[in-house]
Amino acid sequence: MEPVGYIKPPDLDAVFAALADPTRRAILSRLASGEASVNEIAAPFEMSQPAVSKHLKVLEHAGLIERDTEKQRRPARLKAAPMADAVNWLEEFRTFWSSSFDQLDGLLEAIQNAETKGGVNE
Amino acid sequence: MEPVGYIKPPDLDAVFAALADPTRRAILSRLASGEASVNEIAAPFEMSQPAVSKHLKVLEHAGLIERDTEKQRRPARLKAAPMADAVNWLEEFRTFWSSSFDQLDGLLEAIQNAETKGGVNE
């Protein structure tokens, strides 16, 4: 049994890998407007139902969806929490893409990092 | 020649795939504290230099790093812009992970989405 208050560390490998496929991103977008059955999810895609079931399994494994079991349908519902983990990791780099950092071309970068003890870690 | 003002569409496939590997994320974190040569990057890892060169190629292809050429070194520097594209895509789902959306268990979700015309797309 897990200790009370246990929080599983975000599996960024699985989350980013799940997000790396356009079909899976489309599925997530679809689920943002409500849960859907496998066939409903599969309809827009030119691909077999088992292929979609596989994508759903990848998404579920990454914690990005949940499956229900009602009658013979197994609807999927969005679980966006792991996306927050992904964004949290990316946010550590915000400095580097905002405020036209590229123009400074790494000048401030060196200075700034010389006086911060910490760093960007996983 | 490209038209003036042309903006290449973000290749989310390549960006997310590049981020899906822990070695590559560690490399990006390393580069956040300044550019580094291939050997400097490779040092902390228990893996051959060619393996690291491959990772760098993946990161470069995703637009996440740039390579210089000075003397015989080929230092890599962080280019974080594609991370902003990734975050932008993820931000569309912020509603679903913030404000304890999970507790509501999809109740508000259905209502809210019934009255918004648009949706979350790629």
Place this chain on the structure above:
DNA sequence: ACTACATATAACCAATTAGTTATGGAACCA
């Protein structure tokens, strides 16, 4: 009991990935 439906699973396949070792080539040092 038979049929249709919704989904999962198995077996297979081609392409990609992440690593390896071996080698090549350019730049520096003596």
Place this chain on the structure above:
DNA sequence: TGGTTCCATAACTAATTGGTTATATGTAGT
């Protein structure tokens, strides 16, 4: 000139991925 350092490339391999078709399973309808 010869050796060393830095890096890239080639060739190979094992594992993973994303798809297929065929089949199995559970549920519902008649």
